[in-house]
Amino acid sequence: MNPFETLRFAALGLAANKVRSGLTMLGILIGVAAVILLLAVGNGSSQAVKDSIDALGTNALTVSSGAGFGAQSTATSTKPLTVADARALADPSQAPDIKGVAPEVQTSQTALYQGTSHTVSSVIGTYPAYFEASNSKVTLGDYFSADDVLASRKVAVIGSTTAADLFGTASPIGKKIVLGGTPLTVVGELATKGSGTGFNDPDDVVIAPLPTVQNAYTGFGSLSQILVEATSADTTTQAQNEITTVLMGTHGITDPTAVDFRVGSQTTLLSTRSSTTQTFTVLLGAVAAISLLVGGIGITNIMLVTVTERTREIGIRKAIGAPKGVILSQFLAESTLLSLAGAGLGVVTALVGAHFTIAGIKPVVIPASVWGAFGIAVAIGLFFGSYPASRAASLRPIEALRHE
Amino acid sequence: MTLTPGPLSGATSDGRGPAPVIAARRLVKTYGMGDAVVHALAGVDLTVEVGDYVAIMGSSGSGKSTLMNILGCLDVPTTGRYLLDGIDVGGLDERQLSLVRNRKIGFIFQSFNLVPRTTAVAQVELPLAYAGVKAAERRRRAMAALTMVGLADRAEHKPNELSGGQQQRVAVARALVTSPAMLLADEPTGNLDSHSTKEVLGIVDRLNASGRTVVLITHEDEVAHHAKRVIRLVDGLIVSDVRQAPVAGPPPALEAAAAGPAHGELTQGGVR
Incomplete structure (x- = not known):
């Protein structure tokens, strides 16, 4: 079984239940899109603050009376x-x-x-x-x-x-x-x-x-x-x-x-603001990360259901000589494919969404967040898929075949 | 990985021809513990020669399914020794067992056990895929196997688009595509009507005639008549072992057909 075969089997497995696969993907899609987009909004607002600092002159100090x-x-x-x-x-x-x-x-x-x-x-x-x-x-x-x-x-x-x-x-x-x-x-x-x-x-x-x-x-x-x-x-x-x-x-x-006078700098005023937006960005990112995690748990859930539902099929495959590793990699490939497709669509959604102004802020996508969210989503697929996959792989063929 | 024959696989060393496909000694399988212990197999000795066609009969609870599972390497005996095609199966780990199942055994189940949503040709290719055969070669051999069971024109059909008899013929094609040492059929006609039964058994007969070893589990006398040797199990023990035809000759049903050419159904022949 070469990797291509494994992927083909995985794709067939996913295609067999399109609605379920689609909904699971949606979970990851929303997670990834949320991470990228919310970080972009946070980044956009701090960029706006930075721009206004520059517009006011970074070296400027004002001396006023009082x-x-x-x-x-x-x-x-x-x-x-x-x-x-x-x-x-x-x-x-x-x-x-x-x-x-x-x-x-x-x-x-x-x-x-x-x-x-x-x-x-x-x-x-x-x-x-x-x-x-x-x-x-x-x-x-x-x-x-x-x-x-x-x-x-x-x-x-x-x-x-x-x-x-x-x-x-x-x-x-x-x-x-x-x-x-x-x-x-x-x-x-x-x-x-x-x-x-x-x-x-x-x-x-x-x-x-x-x-x-x-x-x-x-x-x-x-x-x-x-x-x-x-x-x-x-x-x-x-x-x-x-x-x-x-x-x-x-x-x-x-x-x-x-x-009886005070010296104010634009920078100090605005750096307070930019640190506020930073907190805001971290908060948004955390919320988005949680939704990504929930998407990952969705993958585990669906894969567990899939394994239970396909116990008999796993038994057949084992009876005709599928080794443990092949079953394991097939289910891992399915969950990874789910998260990969979900993450890919999530990135596309986020990049499209970033063209719109959100809550008065022009989002500025952080390239690292795109790779990061994509990578984490794929890792989540592997991680959360590994439990159901190992369960499938360690099923005993005789019991799996008896399963109705 | 290659499977090297075990020490007891004295191929032709003793000058009595090739090693038997099945050499089982005192197979015991028990379920449960203590007072509730059930002996599904109470010490079965069985030797099946290459080219033989054995029917194992018995009522439900006689232990024939347990025997079939052990012979098919799907289960391990509690005690006893089992050599499949010269390989001591007892000492193999799970990975090696799956390899043995892939290379040595072709399964035919009562409930067909096809992989859902998969075309006939892909079903038949599956064991070859697990054996690591290249795609083009796989397709060629799968199509040859499907042609042999008369389903070449149904290669792209999925299980739910095939009749029961056709599904079982796909299963037969899948079982023989790897050229296994034996075909292991568990009530292959149990879910089929009489016409399909005749078709499937005809195919199995022809496969045996061409030299393939067949072990068939059934409770129907009709089916057992096709075998060269009939073994009856009662309460986990062999109670009778009757030979109906010599190992070397064609299976009795084919011979009868040849003697009285009233039936023209088995003229397709050539299986290799």
Whole structure:
């Protein structure tokens, strides 16, 4: 009996009871598909988090005023953040791990262009360093320059949502919009960042030179926040410490527990989120693994029924000279074939299913999970099939033949 | 693996011709223990020569099925020695026993015992497949065996598409396809009508005429008339052993047919 013969016998055995074989296969199919798909969903959501980290700029730190939520600070009074603070941070001798500093003021204004009105949710006044720190890139036109800031020119770079609402498909470059009564010339349009992690659309934005915005809207008071870019993702912690030291100096604070500002990094916020999604992925995987196991038990069950039902046939085969090994391998081949076919169809189902968005998440299939689930399913077939198969093989021919 | 003859297989060494197909000494088979012990076989001595056609008769409970199971290597005797075609079966493990069944014995059962949902030709190929014969050779020999039993045109039919007589003929083809040392038939006509009985026994007669050793278990005198030798079992013991025709000649039924050519049914002949 060569392996091909064994497989042929196994296939015939399975074909003899198509509904039963089909249902058993379905158990494995669901198990495998669930493992691959649920892991893909988990992976997809953590991928989405990772993407939004990248979109926000991995090196970016934000310095904002106030004692923070933590209430760890015992500061009694709060000094606002000023441009002077930003300048101090930009001093490379004091803060060697800081690459760029962009002071920011934020407001919200209504923009008008040729009768079209649009409320811009965030109007940001800042320095050109902002673009790099916040990972904002222009697709059309150009950034405004340091020169524009010094001369407080009335220029602006707008987000893609803002551009679409005001200009439709036409190019906004060189056009004049009226923002809160002040005319601004659009010099650039930002690339779409996509729906971020917050509630605000990050593409509904107008970015203009800091003095321009202060002059027109907010006045020359305090800053909303300071955006700091560390030299690399690895130096964000050092940069954070340097910011604390420098600002304690400029604000005249000696007690590190009584600071009146907080330094937040996007990364820390989002790494919390990604660890949450990781837990989520593990949980999904565990549920799927259980369903795979149940599928395996289904194989054992069906194979036991099959062996009982075919006891007489086994007796006949033994009487005409089938050795133990042949019977064993025939039943093992049947259960393995069941799990192999089930797993194969499960993989196909999962790969097809991964093309659809599930619960708002685009699944990203992990190749290892495909091989893993497939391999485990086949191993389950072998493992759970071995008990019924050995039972069949050790039947005594005389008793098997008497079986009705 | 090859089966080497045991020490008692004195083929032609004593100058009395080939070793007997069956040489059984004091076969005892008991079931149960203590007071409830039942002697299914109480010490059976049996020798069957090559080419013989033996009918073992007995009422139900006489131990003939037990004897058949032991002779067919499906069961082992409690005590006693059994040499099949010169091989001491007692010392073989399960794997070797299955090989012996495959090579030395062709089974024909009362209830046909065909593998369900399998075509006739595949049934007949099965013992060859277990013996490791190549597919093309297998098909050729299976078709030859089916032709011999007159079922070449039913090769692709499954058991549920065949009549009882046809099923039993497929079983006969399956039994003889490996050219076994003996055909072991357990009430082969017990489930057949008279016409099918005649057909099947005719085939068995022709096989014996061509030299195949046949051991047939039955309780019908009609069937026993076909044999060259009739053995009667009562309570696990042989009570009579009657020879109806010489080992060397054709079986009595064929001889009668040849003498009085009223029946033209057995003209197909040539079995090898």
